[in-house]
Amino acid sequence: MSDHHKETFITKYIFSLDHKMIAKQFLLTGMFMALVGMLMSAIFRVQLANPGESSILYNFLPSHWINEVGALNPDKYLALVTMHGTILVFWVLTAGLSGTFANFLIPLQIGARDMASGFINMLSYWFFFAATVVLIWSIYVPSGPASGGWTIYPPLSALPQSIPGSGTGMTLWLVAITLFIVGSLLGGLNYIVTILNLRTKGMSMKRLPLTVWALFFTAILGVLSFPVLLSCGLLLIFDRSFGTSFYLSDIVINGEVLHNIGGSPILFEHLFWFLGHPEVYIILLPALGITSEIIATNSRKPIFGYKAMVGSLLAIAFLSFVVWGHHMFMTGMNPFLGSVFTFTTLLIAIPSAVKVFNFLATLWKANIRFTPAMLFAIATVSTFITGGLTGLILGDSALDINVHDTYFVVGHFHIVMGLSAIYGMLAGVYHWFPKMYGRMMNKSLGYIHFWTTFICAYGVFFPMHFLGLAGLPRRYYTNSSFPMFDGLSDINSIITFFALSGAVVQVIFLFNFFYSIFKGPKTTKNPWKSTTLEWTTPVERIHGNWPGELPEVKRWAYDYSKPGYEDDFVPQTVELKEGEKDV
Amino acid sequence: MANVLIPLIIILAIVALVQITRVSELLGELKKIDVNNVTEEDNNTQGFLFVVIGGAFLIFVVWQMLEWNHLLLPPASSMHGEQIDALMQFTMGLILVAFFLLTPILFYFAYKYRGRKDNRAYYYPHNNKLELIWTVVPTIILTGVIIYGLKTWDSVMNVDTSDAHEIEVYSKQFQWLAREAGEDKVLGASNFKLIDATNNLGVDMEDPNSLDDKVVREVHLVVDKPVLLKFRSQDVIHSAFLPHFRVQMNCVPGLSTQFAFTPTQTTKEMKIQEGEDFDYVLLCNKICGAAHYNMQMKFVVETQEEYDAWIASQKTLDEKLLTQK
Known part of the structure; x- marks a missing residue:
């Protein structure tokens, strides 16, 4: 923009105000955290397949996590599970996904030169970065990181006497999440303001690409729900450090009678899940938006039922605020309240079904081009179907009685939320890589990466449903203490085999990603023949996005294979012909 | 030991793959073709893989259901548990039908509508009637699921405990x-x-x-x-x-x-x-x-x-x- 100041290395790559650079910072930090989280899962999967045995993978862990015979300590198993959940839910699939694509795509797709406030945007990343440093640091404190599950239910998370991780590790977890929330709120407000105020001429809300709609709803969800988690965490900090009793009552631990009276851990659960459930959709909606965009582009067809797609996003976003109680059916809540939450929860199946049918209708009579991004987008639809359906069981309070907190839940949410979102994220990376780095990723490596990941991921998470239906609780260090689970060791071995293989094949992606940044073939301006505005910017990725005037939008985002045009795509900047109707 | 060997083998396999890809890329450069351009041949292969691997996934699901059925919990040993089991069977049946309908359709569409050079996609942005149908049908089915579920929940939770x-x-x-x-x-x-x-x-x-x-x-x-x-x-x-x-x-x-x-x-x-x-x-x-x-x-x-x-x-x-x- 302004030619006065010269960009130094520091202002360009580190304290950058450019949304594209900030997006890449989020992406790289998110990818790093994804690797850490995945390594943790590989380690605890090894423990589950070979309980009490030593493994070469344990060399990655601080030495005091391992006992004399070389096995993982049970409380450190819980530390790994807790950190895996925290990292994947918040660091990878919230900041890594939204942070990357909201930053990258919102200005580019609405025709803005940058975010509403570049400075706040930069702060958002650096708060996130600080949160990352604190969280990683917490892994190395002597008593270990937070170990009470990523949902940090008190009293377990409040009392260091109950588990070592609830000491310094938990304090650092709370500091990290507070920094994280500040960063995420700064980002979210910026996204909302940018979408509302900085759309270029002609870019009415009705013409927004679905990615932007999804990121818009995601930001609103975040801004409304994260403050609740912040207050929830603050009260926990008070209970832990200043002797208050918000969440504690009637407790005797290690023979010590605590003074706390009158608090309730259930209060914590309500506050936590008031964020926690919208959080699921903060993770999922961007992936669905990205998927819509990529499926339309590569089907060479308009997304089917644009309005219904926006409407169902809105319905899902709204409902996500009134379903949190389905995480708490077994807390002893009034059965009538349980009924209400069952009702609202199962309603989510309706907009979700609409989305699936619309995806299928988009593929119908398409002319599909299988880029690696398209493969991942189709896989997102597959996991959204598979995982969404089991939600009908978990959301039904009567059925939840016997599958609550079992591996059935683990299978369900890893497929519907974890895989869908990760696939969406990977699809997004493959699709927008040329725009991010001006180069192409290798197609064949992309294909191999996709199919191996697809096979391994279902190999890991589908069998978990059976463990759950056999009654196996989650977060068990081993299932060998109960004779009733003796038959399950084969399933555990299969899962671990796929988990390790699935982790290893990500090397293909990493290689492709970093290799292509430096050595990939140069791209052209619009390699996917896409209609949206980001592909009208120059390959060089300049600050301010467009060299001259901002582009003007003349039509909606999905004019693919429109009759009357020779090309099978009509960019949003192309004037409507006389008598031609915009959809 | 197998824990170590299996990943090692996979790593070696990947290194080999990477080398092969490099060679293909270099050959592409020599022959002046863009190796990253998705060709009709690619579309055929990937579409075919969706049918084969997607099909294998469905077979894997059926195999698990047959092979691991005996590991699941036995029928409920309680009165209310029988009601829960009945609701479970109903719901599970429903989602299995949906799963075995939708997943094959997805993979089949991927295969059937794989891109061809001389082909053009059908411009079909929306159809209100169709969308209404697939909003209303799930709504009706879900109404049934919700009513059945809530009735079961109610009878499980609200029991007379006076002589328990x-x-x-x-x-x-x-x-x-x-x-x-x-x-x-x-x-x-x-x-x-x-x-x-x-x-x-x-x-x-x-x-x-x-x-x-x-x-x-x-x-x-x-x-x-x-x-x-x-x-x-x-x-x-x-x-x-x-x-x-x-x-x-x-x-x-x-x-x-x-x-x-x-x-x-x-x-x-x-x-x-x-x-x-x-x-x-x-x-x-x-x-x-x-x-x-x-x-x-x-x-x-x-x-x-x-x-x-x-x-x-x-x-x-x-x-x-x-x-x-």
């Missing part, structure tokens, strides 16, 4: 204990401040109802007789999970929770059905600390006579605390 056999189940790191009400059928009062090494449930011995209470380390239930489990927790949240009875309830410090049910199968009957080593067991199903994975208590379901003999052999709190002092 009351037992307190007590959780702490990492142990379950239980308290029988004794002859008077009333559990004595308790207070967490009274907990000490001998009185580990904090029972208030000033309360006359407490004297005949019995603290036990396994729970015995009478078959076909309703029981009301009342849960308390000493330290952190635990969850009492009795998978065979389809019973689960959190045990929350500072809060009293409960679950009423009627067991229908004695342990002996289950041993005949499930094998000699079968036992009903109570598990902890809420993360509660290092030994969470090993927090268990045996449940026994037996006839009235067997129960009477067993309960008579247990000491009352009065006797226990007296002898310890």
Whole structure:
């Protein structure tokens, strides 16, 4: 923009105000955290397949996590599970996904030169970065990181006497999440303001690409729900450090009678899940938006039922605020309240079904081009179907009685939320890589990466449903203490085999990603023949996005294979012909 | 050792793949073709893979259902559990139908509509009628699911507990204990401040109802007789999970929770059905600390006579605390 100041290395790559650079910072930090989280899962999967045995993978862990015979300590198993959940839910699939694509795509797709406030945007990343440093640091404190599950239910998370991780590790977890929330709120407000105020001429809300709609709803969800988690965490900090009793009552631990009276851990659960459930959709909606965009582009067809797609996003976003109680059916809540939450929860199946049918209708009579991004987008639809359906069981309070907190839940949410979102994220990376780095990723490596990941991921998470239906609780260090689970060791071995293989094949992606940044073939301006505005910017990725005037939008985002045009795509900047109707 | 070898082999395989790809890329450069351009051949291969690997996934799902069916929990051993099982079968049937319809359609569409050079996609941005249909149909089906679910939930949760056999189940790191009400059928009062090494449930011995209470380390239930489990927790949240009875309830410090049910199968009957080593067991199903994975208590379901003999052999709190002092 302004030619006065010269960009130094520091202002360009580190304290950058450019949304594209900030997006890449989020992406790289998110990818790093994804690797850490995945390594943790590989380690605890090894423990589950070979309980009490030593493994070469344990060399990655601080030495005091391992006992004399070389096995993982049970409380450190819980530390790994807790950190895996925290990292994947918040660091990878919230900041890594939204942070990357909201930053990258919102200005580019609405025709803005940058975010509403570049400075706040930069702060958002650096708060996130600080949160990352604190969280990683917490892994190395002597008593270990937070170990009470990523949902940090008190009293377990409040009392260091109950588990070592609830000491310094938990304090650092709370500091990290507070920094994280500040960063995420700064980002979210910026996204909302940018979408509302900085759309270029002609870019009415009705013409927004679905990615932007999804990121818009995601930001609103975040801004409304994260403050609740912040207050929830603050009260926990008070209970832990200043002797208050918000969440504690009637407790005797290690023979010590605590003074706390009158608090309730259930209060914590309500506050936590008031964020926690919208959080699921903060993770999922961007992936669905990205998927819509990529499926339309590569089907060479308009997304089917644009309005219904926006409407169902809105319905899902709204409902996500009134379903949190389905995480708490077994807390002893009034059965009538349980009924209400069952009702609202199962309603989510309706907009979700609409989305699936619309995806299928988009593929119908398409002319599909299988880029690696398209493969991942189709896989997102597959996991959204598979995982969404089991939600009908978990959301039904009567059925939840016997599958609550079992591996059935683990299978369900890893497929519907974890895989869908990760696939969406990977699809997004493959699709927008040329725009991010001006180069192409290798197609064949992309294909191999996709199919191996697809096979391994279902190999890991589908069998978990059976463990759950056999009654196996989650977060068990081993299932060998109960004779009733003796038959399950084969399933555990299969899962671990796929988990390790699935982790290893990500090397293909990493290689492709970093290799292509430096050595990939140069791209052209619009390699996917896409209609949206980001592909009208120059390959060089300049600050301010467009060299001259901002582009003007003349039509909606999905004019693919429109009759009357020779090309099978009509960019949003192309004037409507006389008598031609915009959809 | 296999843990190490398998990933190693995979790493070597990947290194090989990477090299092969490099070679293909270099060849592409020599021949002046853009190797990253998606060709019709690619579309054919990838479309085909969706059918093959997608199909393999569906076969894998069926295989799991057949192969692992015997590992799943046996039919419920409680009255309300039978209702839950029926609802489960209905819902599971429904989602399996949806799964086996939608997934093949997705993979088949990917294959069928794979791109061809001379082909052009059909411009079809929306169809309100179609969209209305697939909004209304799921709504109708879900209405059925919701009504059936809520009716079941209501009948499971709202049961008359007036003549139920009351037992307190007590959780702490990492142990379950239980308290029988004794002859008077009333559990004595308790207070967490009274907990000490001998009185580990904090029972208030000033309360006359407490004297005949019995603290036990396994729970015995009478078959076909309703029981009301009342849960308390000493330290952190635990969850009492009795998978065979389809019973689960959190045990929350500072809060009293409960679950009423009627067991229908004695342990002996289950041993005949499930094998000699079968036992009903109570598990902890809420993360509660290092030994969470090993927090268990045996449940026994037996006839009235067997129960009477067993309960008579247990000491009352009065006797226990007296002898310890």
